[in-house]
Amino acid sequence: MRTVAVVGASLAGLSAARSLRKQGYDGRLVVVGDELHRPYDRPPLSKEFLAGTLGEADLALETDDEELGVEWLLGARATGLDRTERAVRLADGRALRADGIVIATGAAARGLPGSEGLAGVHTLRTLDDARALRDELAAGGRLVVIGGGFIGAEVASTAYALGLDVTVVEVASTPLAGPLGETMGAVVSGLHTDHGVRLLCGVGVKGLGGERKVDAVLLEDGRSLPADIVVVGVGARPCVEWLEGSGVALDNGVKCGADGRTSLAGVVAVGDCANWYDPRAGAHRRVEHWTGALERPAAAVATLLAGGAVEPGTPRPPYFWSDQYGVRIQFAGHAAGADSVTVEQGAVDDRDVLAVYRRAGQPVAVLGMNQPRLFTRWRKQLATA
Amino acid sequence: MMIPACRLADLPRGEATRLDIDPPVSVFHTDEGELFAIDDTCTHQDASLADGWLEGCEVECPLHASKFDLRTGAVDAPPAKLPVRTHEVAVEDGMIYVRLSTDAPNLPPCVAARLAGGPA
Numbered sequence: 415m416r417t418v419a420v421v422g423a424s425l426a427g428l429s430a431a432r433s434l435r436k437q438g439y440d441g442r443l444v445v446v447g448d449e450l451h452r453p454y455d456r457p458p459l460s461k462e463f464l465a466g467t468l469g470e471a472d473l474a475l476e477t478d479d480e481e482l483g484v485e486w487l488l489g490a491r492a493t494g495l496d497r498t499e500r501a502v503r504l505a506d507g508r509a510l511r512a513d514g515i516v517i518a519t520g521a522a523a524r525g526l527p528g529s530e531g532l533a534g535v536h537t538l539r540t541l542d543d544a545r546a547l548r549d550e551l552a553a554g555g556r557l558v559v560i561g562g563g564f565i566g567a568e569v570a571s572t573a574y575a576l577g578l579d580v581t582v583v584e585v586a587s588t589p590l591a592g593p594l595g596e597t598m599g600a601v602v603s604g605l606h607t608d609h610g611v612r613l614l615c616g617v618g619v620k621g622l623g624g625e626r627k628v629d630a631v632l633l634e635d636g637r638s639l640p641a642d643i644v645v646v647g648v649g650a651r652p653c654v655e656w657l658e659g660s661g662v663a664l665d666n667g668v669k670c671g672a673d674g675r676t677s678l679a680g681v682v683a684v685g686d687c688a689n690w691y692d693p694r695a696g697a698h699r700r701v702e703h704w705t706g707a708l709e710r711p712a713a714a715v716a717t718l719l720a721g722g723a724v725e726p727g728t729p730r731p732p733y734f735w736s737d738q739y740g741v742r743i744q745f746a747g748h749a750a751g752a753d754s755v756t757v758e759q760g761a762v763d764d765r766d767v768l769a770v771y772r773r774a775g776q777p778v779a780v781l782g783m784n785q786p787r788l789f790t791r792w793r794k795q796l797a798t799a
Numbered sequence: 800m801m802i803p804a805c806r807l808a809d810l811p812r813g814e815a816t817r818l819d820i821d822p823p824v825s826v827f828h829t830d831e832g833e834l835f836a837i838d839d840t841c842t843h844q845d846a847s848l849a850d851g852w853l854e855g856c857e858v859e860c861p862l863h864a865s866k867f868d869l870r871t872g873a874v875d876a877p878p879a880k881l882p883v884r885t886h887e888v889a890v891e892d893g894m895i896y897v898r899l900s901t902d903a904p905n906l907p908p909c910v911a912a913r914l915a916g917g918p919a
Contacts, residue, residue, distance in 0.1 A: 429876075455877065455878055467909065474880075475877045475878075477880045478880075704864075705863075708864050708877070709864070744862070786846065786861040787847075787849075787850035787861065789861070790851060790861045793852070
């Protein structure tokens with residue numbers, strides 16, 4: 415293998431490049447990124463960066479002395495993958511021939527249809543998004559967050575700390591019920607009301623008010639919430655349009671085996687765009703977690719370099735964290751399918767909790783709020799179960 | 800300076816104990832029976848490595864995914880970019896002692912700012 419192209423220059427792409435070098439690949443290595451920035455860390459964008467306590471230099475993922483021997487093609491968007499030419503086509507007309515290809519194009523924030531071109535309306539996914547939102551939050555005012563998921567909740571928490579008047583609107587009856595289940599979803603989203611942030615659940619958004627600049631969020635029940643700033647946090651979609659017609663099988667992102675292999679030889683996928691087979695769950699899962707983007711490229715790269723002749727290890731259970739209102743929230747495993755949730759330590763009213771999810775008596779997931787030591791023990795137990 | 804940490808008998812294998820000095824230092828007793836002392840605070844964000852995931856001679860930060868080598872202090876992966884200091888460990892009469900490194904610690908921005916502000 416003489417040239418490997420990594421398409422995507424965020425955490426998963428950087429991890430793939432590092433894994434390639436660590437696993438002995440010494441050929442040409444090109445990383446293609448559609449943003450102009452070198453790889454940066456996204457979790458602080460909704461928290462410390464937005465709050466102004468971390469700057470852009472702090473977000474860099476590469477270390478100062480890191481020598482990966484990478485050719486960076488930044489500001490270059492991939493528009494197609496040609497299986498016969500074995501080439502990645504770029505928006506500027508160039509084609510990048512490669513023997514091995516790592517797909518790491520991530521996911522893009524979903525917007526609110528009809529909000530395009532309306533000032534004061536934001537999504538939060540990229541550094542540029544965060545810069546724009548940070549500047550606007552600094553002016554203060556009334557913020558309405560559409561979507562009570564983790565991004566929405568973190569933005570609400572950060573904006574609350576900055577002194578804004580904050581309302582969160584969630585279409586489901588309980589925020590976070592998808593990842594955490596109804597019971598613990600209610601406990602974690604209770605952090606909003608603990609701090610005087612309004613949480614409106616079970617109501618959809620009909621549209622936005624305002625001419626050139628947003629001035630209200632219009633709800634389906636007829637209410638109108640005055641707003642100076644709106645953040646739309648309603649999830650993300652995998653960036654895989656560029657692969658249509660390439661022969662790479664797509665199904666909620668790039669469909670992959672447990673080792674990251676795609677339907678095309680010499681092509682693997684990692685990160686938020688990849689729908690990996692999870693042997694624990696017996697199903698494909700597209701997991702938009704930072705830790706997955708960090709850890710899984712090692713397996714995908716091993717597959718790529720071995721020509722598909724490696725036995726994939728069992729990945730650790732999915733893990734993610736969130737910081738909201740000064741509370742550290744940690745979760746590992748799969749809540750779906752659990753038939754019980756038990757608080758093992760702490761009290762839900764104190765938002766100091768270690769909760770274990772079980773199915774037929776076996777732990778399948780664990781949630782911690784300000785319980786890092788105990789959480790780590792349970793997470794370890796889940797991994798070896 | 801040698802600082803007493805705890806009795807060796809009170810620190811089972813696979814466990815860590817934190818010395819509440821500023822910045823805090825932790826002593827790890829590995830599953831193989833070795834003892835190591837490193838700065839307890841992850842260099843990325845204020846988190847106690849004594850609460851982390853100990854495996855072999857590595858500890859993973861309890862919050863994120865960076866792992867530190869207990870022997871060298873080196874960090875393997877983001878979000879942390881800087882190593883932690885390592886300290887000398889000695890056992891005398893069943894007591895674990897730590898001799899603090901004289902190097903400057905690598906502390907995360909929020910903790911460094913607090914320490915720079917002097918004692919509270």
